[in-house]
Amino acid sequence: MSDLPEAGLDLLFRAAQTHHGWQDRPVPAQLLEQVLDLAKMGPTAFNQQPLRVIFVTTPEGKARLSPAMSRGNHDKTMAAPATAILCYDLEFWRNLPELWPQADVQGYYNKSLDAARESAQRNGTLQAGYFLIAARALGLDCGPMSGFDKAKVADAFLQGRPWEVNFLMNLGYGLPEKVNPRAPRLPFARMAEIV
Amino acid sequence: MSDLPEAGLDLLFRAAQTHHGWQDRPVPAQLLEQVLDLAKMGPTAFNQQPLRVIFVTTPEGKARLSPAMSRGNHDKTMAAPATAILCYDLEFWRNLPELWPQADVQGYYNKSLDAARESAQRNGTLQAGYFLIAARALGLDCGPMSGFDKAKVADAFLQGRPWEVNFLMNLGYGLPEKVNPRAPRLPFARMAEIV
Numbered sequence: 001m002s003d004l005p006e007a008g009l010d011l012l013f014r015a016a017q018t019h020h021g022w023q024d025r026p027v028p029a030q031l032l033e034q035v036l037d038l039a040k041m042g043p044t045a046f047n048q049q050p051l052r053v054i055f056v057t058t059p060e061g062k063a064r065l066s067p068a069m070s071r072g073n074h075d076k077t078m079a080a081p082a083t084a085i086l087c088y089d090l091e092f093w094r095n096l097p098e099l100w101p102q103a104d105v106q107g108y109y110n111k112s113l114d115a116a117r118e119s120a121q122r123n124g125t126l127q128a129g130y131f132l133i134a135a136r137a138l139g140l141d142c143g144p145m146s147g148f149d150k151a152k153v154a155d156a157f158l159q160g161r162p163w164e165v166n167f168l169m170n171l172g173y174g175l176p177e178k179v180n181p182r183a184p185r186l187p188f189a190r191m192a193e194i195v
Numbered sequence: 196m197s198d199l200p201e202a203g204l205d206l207l208f209r210a211a212q213t214h215h216g217w218q219d220r221p222v223p224a225q226l227l228e229q230v231l232d233l234a235k236m237g238p239t240a241f242n243q244q245p246l247r248v249i250f251v252t253t254p255e256g257k258a259r260l261s262p263a264m265s266r267g268n269h270d271k272t273m274a275a276p277a278t279a280i281l282c283y284d285l286e287f288w289r290n291l292p293e294l295w296p297q298a299d300v301q302g303y304y305n306k307s308l309d310a311a312r313e314s315a316q317r318n319g320t321l322q323a324g325y326f327l328i329a330a331r332a333l334g335l336d337c338g339p340m341s342g343f344d345k346a347k348v349a350d351a352f353l354q355g356r357p358w359e360v361n362f363l364m365n366l367g368y369g370l371p372e373k374v375n376p377r378a379p380r381l382p383f384a385r386m387a388e389i390v
Contacts, residue, residue: 001206003334007196008203013236013329033383040380041208042327045341047378053387061390099379122320122341122362129324132237134208139198146240146317157390167317183242184294185235188228192248195256195352 012136019141019170020076021178027057027081027140027171035135035171042130046100046108050092050120051127052163054085068152073145073168080143080170085153086131087163088124090116117164125166132169141174207331214336214365215271216373222252222276222335222366230330230366237325241295241303245287245315246322247358249280263347268340268363275338275365280348281326282358283319285311312359320361327364336369 004012032055040049056065062078065085069077077083093109093116109116132142145168153165199207227250235244251260257273260280264272272278288304288311304311327337340363348360 001200001202004199004203004206004332005196008199009233009332011196011199012332013233013325016236018238029389032389033387036383036387038204038208040386041211042324043213043337043339045339049381049386051386055387055389057389064390095381095385099381119341121316125317125320126324126327126339129237129321130208130328132321133325133328137199137204137207142238144238144240144321146314186244186290186294188231190290191235191244191246192228192231192250194224194227194250194252195259 012133016136016142017179017182019143019172019174019179021175022076022080022170023173023175025081025173029057031138031140032082032171035131035138035140038134038137039127039131042127044123044127045119046096046105048092048096048119048123049099049127050088050124051131052087052089052124053131054087054157056083056085057081064156065153068149068156070147070149073147076143077145077168077170081172082170084131084169084171085157086124086128086166086169087158088120088166089161089163090120091162092116092120120164121166128166128169135171140171143170143174145169207328211331211337212374212377214338214367214369214374216370217271217275217365218368218370220276220368224252226333226335227277227366229333230326230335233329233332234322234326237322239318239322240314241291241300243287243291243314243318244294244322245283245319246326247282247284247319247356248326249282249352251278251280252276259351260348263344263351265342265344268342271338272340272363272365276367277365279326279364279366280352281319281323281361281364282353283315283361284356284358285315286357287311287315315359316361323361330366335366338365338369340364
Protein backbone atom coordinates (compact mmCIF):
# COMPACT_ATOMS: atom_id res chain seq x y z
CA MET A 1 0.00 0.00 0.00
CA SER A 2 1.54 3.32 -1.06
CA ASP A 3 -1.24 5.54 0.27
CA LEU A 4 -4.43 5.09 2.27
CA PRO A 5 -7.77 4.54 0.54
CA GLU A 6 -10.34 7.32 0.91
CA ALA A 7 -12.22 5.33 3.56
CA GLY A 8 -9.06 5.24 5.66
CA LEU A 9 -8.60 9.01 5.42
CA ASP A 10 -12.23 9.39 6.52
CA LEU A 11 -11.74 7.02 9.47
CA LEU A 12 -8.65 8.81 10.78
CA PHE A 13 -9.26 12.45 9.86
CA ARG A 14 -12.26 13.54 7.84
CA ALA A 15 -15.17 11.71 9.49
CA ALA A 16 -13.66 11.26 12.97
CA GLN A 17 -14.75 13.67 15.70
CA THR A 18 -14.27 14.14 19.42
CA HIS A 19 -16.68 12.02 21.46
CA HIS A 20 -18.56 13.08 24.59
CA GLY A 21 -20.86 10.09 25.22
CA TRP A 22 -19.93 6.44 25.51
CA GLN A 23 -21.55 3.09 24.84
CA ASP A 24 -21.55 0.59 27.68
CA ARG A 25 -19.01 -1.54 25.83
CA PRO A 26 -15.64 -2.27 27.42
CA VAL A 27 -12.26 -1.80 25.76
CA PRO A 28 -10.07 -4.89 26.31
CA ALA A 29 -6.66 -4.30 27.88
CA GLN A 30 -5.13 -5.99 24.85
CA LEU A 31 -6.59 -3.33 22.55
CA LEU A 32 -5.17 -0.52 24.70
CA GLU A 33 -1.79 -2.22 24.43
CA GLN A 34 -2.15 -2.46 20.64
CA VAL A 35 -2.82 1.29 20.43
CA LEU A 36 0.41 2.04 22.26
CA ASP A 37 2.32 -0.59 20.24
CA LEU A 38 1.38 1.31 17.07
CA ALA A 39 1.92 4.79 18.49
CA LYS A 40 5.39 4.02 19.78
CA MET A 41 6.58 3.23 16.24
CA GLY A 42 6.32 6.92 15.32
CA PRO A 43 9.53 8.98 15.31
CA THR A 44 10.97 10.90 18.27
CA ALA A 45 14.25 12.83 18.58
CA PHE A 46 17.08 10.35 19.16
CA ASN A 47 14.34 7.74 19.58
CA GLN A 48 13.78 9.07 23.09
CA GLN A 49 10.13 7.93 23.45
CA PRO A 50 9.18 10.07 26.47
CA LEU A 51 5.44 9.25 26.33
CA ARG A 52 4.05 7.52 29.41
CA VAL A 53 0.41 6.47 29.73
CA ILE A 54 -1.74 5.51 32.70
CA PHE A 55 -4.94 3.84 31.48
CA VAL A 56 -7.70 4.30 34.04
CA THR A 57 -10.27 1.55 33.51
CA THR A 58 -11.42 0.34 36.92
CA PRO A 59 -14.08 1.88 39.18
CA GLU A 60 -11.37 2.38 41.81
CA GLY A 61 -9.20 4.25 39.31
CA LYS A 62 -12.12 6.37 38.13
CA ALA A 63 -12.87 7.29 41.73
CA ARG A 64 -9.32 8.57 42.12
CA LEU A 65 -9.69 10.61 38.91
CA SER A 66 -13.11 12.02 39.75
CA PRO A 67 -12.07 14.95 42.03
CA ALA A 68 -9.62 16.24 39.39
CA MET A 69 -12.11 16.64 36.55
CA SER A 70 -13.65 19.96 35.56
CA ARG A 71 -17.43 20.14 35.71
CA GLY A 72 -17.84 19.88 31.93
CA ASN A 73 -15.55 16.85 31.64
CA HIS A 74 -16.53 14.93 34.78
CA ASP A 75 -19.53 12.82 33.86
CA LYS A 76 -18.33 11.73 30.44
CA THR A 77 -14.98 10.73 31.91
CA MET A 78 -16.67 8.63 34.57
CA ALA A 79 -18.74 6.97 31.82
CA ALA A 80 -15.86 6.23 29.42
CA PRO A 81 -14.58 2.64 29.52
CA ALA A 82 -10.99 3.92 29.59
CA THR A 83 -9.34 7.27 30.28
CA ALA A 84 -5.71 7.62 29.25
CA ILE A 85 -3.58 9.96 31.37
CA LEU A 86 -0.97 11.04 28.83
CA CYS A 87 2.31 11.99 30.51
CA TYR A 88 5.94 12.49 29.56
CA ASP A 89 8.97 11.27 31.48
CA LEU A 90 11.40 14.06 32.46
CA GLU A 91 14.08 11.39 32.91
CA PHE A 92 13.56 9.80 29.48
CA TRP A 93 17.28 10.40 28.91
CA ARG A 94 18.13 7.52 31.24
CA ASN A 95 16.99 5.16 28.45
CA LEU A 96 19.07 6.75 25.68
CA PRO A 97 22.07 4.38 25.90
CA GLU A 98 19.61 1.58 25.13
CA LEU A 99 17.34 3.42 22.67
CA TRP A 100 20.05 5.35 20.75
CA PRO A 101 23.22 3.28 21.20
CA GLN A 102 25.04 4.75 18.19
CA ALA A 103 26.08 7.93 20.07
CA ASP A 104 26.14 9.33 23.61
CA VAL A 105 23.42 12.00 23.54
CA GLN A 106 22.40 12.05 27.21
CA GLY A 107 24.36 15.27 27.66
CA TYR A 108 21.82 17.21 25.61
CA TYR A 109 19.22 16.56 28.27
CA ASN A 110 20.60 15.55 31.65
CA LYS A 111 22.37 18.79 32.53
CA SER A 112 19.25 20.93 32.77
CA LEU A 113 15.66 20.21 33.74
CA ASP A 114 14.51 22.85 31.24
CA ALA A 115 16.24 21.07 28.35
CA ALA A 116 14.78 17.73 29.43
CA ARG A 117 11.30 19.19 29.81
CA GLU A 118 11.34 20.98 26.46
CA SER A 119 12.26 17.82 24.62
CA ALA A 120 9.97 15.57 26.67
CA GLN A 121 7.03 17.92 26.05
CA ARG A 122 7.67 18.17 22.32
CA ASN A 123 8.32 14.50 21.69
CA GLY A 124 5.81 13.21 24.24
CA THR A 125 3.09 15.38 22.69
CA LEU A 126 4.01 14.24 19.18
CA GLN A 127 3.65 10.68 20.45
CA ALA A 128 0.27 11.61 21.93
CA GLY A 129 -0.77 12.76 18.44
CA TYR A 130 0.34 9.42 17.00
CA PHE A 131 -1.56 7.72 19.83
CA LEU A 132 -4.85 9.43 19.00
CA ILE A 133 -4.59 8.46 15.33
CA ALA A 134 -3.56 4.90 16.27
CA ALA A 135 -6.62 4.57 18.50
CA ARG A 136 -8.87 5.65 15.64
CA ALA A 137 -7.05 3.26 13.28
CA LEU A 138 -8.00 0.40 15.63
CA GLY A 139 -11.65 1.41 15.69
CA LEU A 140 -11.74 3.36 18.93
CA ASP A 141 -13.33 6.77 19.43
CA CYS A 142 -11.39 9.44 21.30
CA GLY A 143 -12.23 12.33 23.61
CA PRO A 144 -9.10 14.38 24.44
CA MET A 145 -9.40 16.89 27.30
CA SER A 146 -7.35 19.64 28.91
CA GLY A 147 -10.04 20.62 31.42
CA PHE A 148 -8.84 19.02 34.67
CA ASP A 149 -6.62 19.77 37.67
CA LYS A 150 -3.10 18.64 36.77
CA ALA A 151 -1.79 18.76 40.32
CA LYS A 152 -4.62 16.54 41.56
CA VAL A 153 -4.06 13.99 38.79
CA ALA A 154 -0.33 13.97 39.51
CA ASP A 155 -0.94 13.50 43.24
CA ALA A 156 -3.38 10.67 42.66
CA PHE A 157 -1.50 8.72 39.99
CA LEU A 158 2.21 9.57 39.59
CA GLN A 159 3.40 8.25 42.95
CA GLY A 160 6.76 9.97 42.88
CA ARG A 161 7.66 9.09 39.30
CA PRO A 162 9.50 11.91 37.45
CA TRP A 163 6.67 12.38 34.96
CA GLU A 164 4.46 15.35 34.15
CA VAL A 165 0.81 15.10 33.12
CA ASN A 166 0.14 16.44 29.62
CA PHE A 167 -3.57 15.85 28.95
CA LEU A 168 -6.29 13.22 29.24
CA MET A 169 -8.10 11.19 26.59
CA ASN A 170 -11.29 9.18 26.97
CA LEU A 171 -11.31 6.03 24.84
CA GLY A 172 -14.13 3.70 23.89
CA TYR A 173 -17.03 3.36 21.51
CA GLY A 174 -18.86 6.66 21.24
CA LEU A 175 -22.49 7.62 21.00
CA PRO A 176 -22.92 9.39 17.63
CA GLU A 177 -25.85 11.43 18.95
CA LYS A 178 -23.55 13.08 21.52
CA VAL A 179 -21.08 14.35 18.92
CA ASN A 180 -21.13 18.11 18.33
CA PRO A 181 -21.54 19.61 14.85
CA ARG A 182 -18.19 19.83 13.07
CA ALA A 183 -16.41 23.02 14.10
CA PRO A 184 -14.83 25.16 11.36
CA ARG A 185 -11.24 24.74 10.23
CA LEU A 186 -8.86 27.47 9.10
CA PRO A 187 -8.21 27.72 5.35
CA PHE A 188 -4.73 26.85 4.10
CA ALA A 189 -3.74 30.47 3.52
CA ARG A 190 -4.26 31.34 7.21
CA MET A 191 -2.21 28.37 8.45
CA ALA A 192 0.54 28.03 5.90
CA GLU A 193 2.62 29.42 3.10
CA ILE A 194 4.91 27.92 0.47
CA VAL A 195 8.24 29.69 -0.08
CA MET B 196 -14.49 1.20 7.40
CA SER B 197 -14.41 0.64 11.17
CA ASP B 198 -10.68 0.03 11.46
CA LEU B 199 -7.67 0.16 9.14
CA PRO B 200 -6.50 -2.92 7.25
CA GLU B 201 -3.10 -4.32 8.26
CA ALA B 202 -1.46 -2.73 5.21
CA GLY B 203 -2.65 0.68 6.40
CA LEU B 204 -1.19 0.13 9.88
CA ASP B 205 2.10 -0.84 8.20
CA LEU B 206 2.05 2.27 5.99
CA LEU B 207 1.46 4.68 8.87
CA PHE B 208 3.26 3.05 11.78
CA ARG B 209 4.89 -0.34 11.50
CA ALA B 210 6.83 -0.14 8.23
CA ALA B 211 7.31 3.64 8.08
CA GLN B 212 10.67 5.04 9.14
CA THR B 213 12.47 8.38 9.22
CA HIS B 214 14.10 9.21 5.89
CA HIS B 215 17.53 10.74 5.36
CA GLY B 216 17.94 10.55 1.57
CA TRP B 217 15.57 11.82 -1.12
CA GLN B 218 14.66 10.93 -4.67
CA ASP B 219 14.83 13.72 -7.22
CA ARG B 220 11.05 13.76 -7.46
CA PRO B 221 9.12 16.93 -6.62
CA VAL B 222 6.16 17.16 -4.25
CA PRO B 223 3.35 19.18 -5.85
CA ALA B 224 2.06 22.16 -3.86
CA GLN B 225 -1.40 20.62 -4.06
CA LEU B 226 -0.19 17.54 -2.19
CA LEU B 227 1.33 19.66 0.59
CA GLU B 228 -2.02 21.40 0.89
CA GLN B 229 -3.80 18.03 1.08
CA VAL B 230 -1.54 16.96 3.97
CA LEU B 231 -2.49 20.04 5.95
CA ASP B 232 -6.16 19.68 5.00
CA LEU B 233 -6.15 16.23 6.62
CA ALA B 234 -4.05 17.19 9.63
CA LYS B 235 -6.21 20.16 10.53
CA MET B 236 -9.23 17.87 11.00
CA GLY B 237 -7.64 16.41 14.16
CA PRO B 238 -8.85 17.72 17.52
CA THR B 239 -7.38 20.68 19.44
CA ALA B 240 -8.53 22.33 22.69
CA PHE B 241 -11.48 24.62 21.93
CA ASN B 242 -10.66 23.97 18.24
CA GLN B 243 -7.82 26.49 18.55
CA GLN B 244 -5.67 25.11 15.68
CA PRO B 245 -2.40 26.86 16.57
CA LEU B 246 -0.28 24.97 14.00
CA ARG B 247 1.37 27.15 11.35
CA VAL B 248 3.53 25.72 8.57
CA ILE B 249 6.04 27.28 6.21
CA PHE B 250 6.81 24.88 3.36
CA VAL B 251 10.26 25.57 1.95
CA THR B 252 10.39 24.23 -1.59
CA THR B 253 12.30 26.75 -3.74
CA PRO B 254 16.09 27.08 -4.12
CA GLU B 255 15.78 30.61 -2.71
CA GLY B 256 13.94 29.30 0.34
CA LYS B 257 16.46 26.50 0.86
CA ALA B 258 19.29 29.04 0.69
CA ARG B 259 17.64 30.98 3.53
CA LEU B 260 17.32 27.77 5.56
CA SER B 261 20.85 26.54 4.91
CA PRO B 262 22.75 28.54 7.58
CA ALA B 263 20.37 27.36 10.32
CA MET B 264 20.87 23.64 9.83
CA SER B 265 23.13 21.51 12.03
CA ARG B 266 25.93 19.71 10.22
CA GLY B 267 24.19 16.34 10.38
CA ASN B 268 20.91 17.70 9.02
CA HIS B 269 22.20 20.15 6.40
CA ASP B 270 22.76 18.17 3.22
CA LYS B 271 19.64 16.03 3.45
CA THR B 272 17.54 19.12 4.06
CA MET B 273 18.99 20.85 1.02
CA ALA B 274 18.21 17.71 -1.03
CA ALA B 275 14.62 17.24 0.18
CA PRO B 276 11.95 18.51 -2.24
CA ALA B 277 10.12 20.18 0.66
CA THR B 278 11.02 21.12 4.23
CA ALA B 279 8.14 22.03 6.52
CA ILE B 280 8.91 24.56 9.26
CA LEU B 281 6.36 23.58 11.89
CA CYS B 282 5.40 26.52 14.10
CA TYR B 283 2.64 27.48 16.51
CA ASP B 284 0.88 30.83 16.72
CA LEU B 285 1.08 32.47 20.17
CA GLU B 286 -1.91 34.62 19.19
CA PHE B 287 -4.08 31.69 18.09
CA TRP B 288 -6.66 33.00 20.58
CA ARG B 289 -7.54 35.83 18.20
CA ASN B 290 -9.35 33.24 16.05
CA LEU B 291 -11.39 31.71 18.88
CA PRO B 292 -14.58 33.77 18.35
CA GLU B 293 -14.67 32.28 14.85
CA LEU B 294 -13.40 28.76 15.63
CA TRP B 295 -15.27 28.23 18.94
CA PRO B 296 -18.30 30.52 18.70
CA GLN B 297 -20.35 28.67 21.34
CA ALA B 298 -18.53 30.31 24.28
CA ASP B 299 -16.09 33.14 24.97
CA VAL B 300 -12.86 31.30 25.86
CA GLN B 301 -10.27 33.89 24.83
CA GLY B 302 -9.78 34.80 28.49
CA TYR B 303 -8.06 31.48 29.17
CA TYR B 304 -5.22 32.51 26.89
CA ASN B 305 -4.99 36.23 26.21
CA LYS B 306 -4.15 37.40 29.73
CA SER B 307 -0.76 35.70 29.94
CA LEU B 308 1.87 34.81 27.36
CA ASP B 309 2.74 31.70 29.40
CA ALA B 310 -0.82 30.40 29.19
CA ALA B 311 -0.95 31.07 25.45
CA ARG B 312 2.42 29.42 24.87
CA GLU B 313 1.60 26.32 26.94
CA SER B 314 -1.57 25.70 24.98
CA ALA B 315 -0.06 26.60 21.60
CA GLN B 316 2.86 24.25 22.20
CA ARG B 317 0.65 21.37 23.31
CA ASN B 318 -1.98 21.70 20.62
CA GLY B 319 0.40 22.78 17.87
CA THR B 320 2.62 19.78 18.57
CA LEU B 321 -0.37 17.44 18.61
CA GLN B 322 -1.29 18.85 15.20
CA ALA B 323 2.30 18.25 14.06
CA GLY B 324 1.86 14.59 15.03
CA TYR B 325 -1.36 14.43 12.99
CA PHE B 326 0.54 16.13 10.15
CA LEU B 327 3.28 13.50 10.06
CA ILE B 328 0.76 10.65 9.92
CA ALA B 329 -1.30 12.50 7.29
CA ALA B 330 1.80 12.90 5.11
CA ARG B 331 2.46 9.17 5.33
CA ALA B 332 -1.20 8.44 4.58
CA LEU B 333 -0.82 10.38 1.31
CA GLY B 334 2.28 8.43 0.32
CA LEU B 335 4.98 10.85 1.44
CA ASP B 336 8.07 9.96 3.44
CA CYS B 337 9.01 12.14 6.42
CA GLY B 338 12.23 13.23 8.09
CA PRO B 339 11.50 15.22 11.27
CA MET B 340 14.44 17.11 12.83
CA SER B 341 15.21 19.11 15.97
CA GLY B 342 18.86 19.74 15.04
CA PHE B 343 18.86 23.34 13.79
CA ASP B 344 19.20 26.89 15.10
CA LYS B 345 15.72 28.08 16.06
CA ALA B 346 16.66 31.76 16.27
CA LYS B 347 18.13 31.70 12.77
CA VAL B 348 15.05 30.01 11.31
CA ALA B 349 12.80 32.52 13.08
CA ASP B 350 14.87 35.45 11.80
CA ALA B 351 14.85 34.13 8.24
CA PHE B 352 11.19 33.13 7.96
CA LEU B 353 8.83 34.53 10.62
CA GLN B 354 9.04 38.20 9.57
CA GLY B 355 7.52 39.58 12.74
CA ARG B 356 4.65 37.14 13.00
CA PRO B 357 3.84 36.07 16.62
CA TRP B 358 4.80 32.45 15.96
CA GLU B 359 7.44 30.20 17.48
CA VAL B 360 9.34 27.52 15.58
CA ASN B 361 8.72 24.01 16.91
CA PHE B 362 10.67 21.63 14.64
CA LEU B 363 11.38 20.90 10.97
CA MET B 364 10.28 18.02 8.74
CA ASN B 365 11.67 17.04 5.37
CA LEU B 366 9.02 15.67 3.01
CA GLY B 367 9.32 13.80 -0.25
CA TYR B 368 9.97 10.35 -1.64
CA GLY B 369 12.78 8.71 0.27
CA LEU B 370 15.68 6.51 -0.71
CA PRO B 371 15.17 3.19 1.08
CA GLU B 372 18.92 2.51 1.13
CA LYS B 373 19.45 5.60 3.31
CA VAL B 374 17.06 4.46 6.03
CA ASN B 375 18.71 3.38 9.30
CA PRO B 376 17.98 0.00 10.88
CA ARG B 377 14.85 0.16 13.04
CA ALA B 378 15.76 1.45 16.51
CA PRO B 379 14.36 -0.41 19.53
CA ARG B 380 11.06 0.53 21.16
CA LEU B 381 10.20 0.37 24.85
CA PRO B 382 7.98 -2.50 25.97
CA PHE B 383 4.49 -1.69 27.20
CA ALA B 384 5.34 -2.21 30.86
CA ARG B 385 8.00 0.54 30.77
CA MET B 386 5.69 3.06 29.09
CA ALA B 387 2.32 2.35 30.57
CA GLU B 388 0.16 0.82 33.26
CA ILE B 389 -3.52 -0.03 33.54
CA VAL B 390 -5.22 0.91 36.80
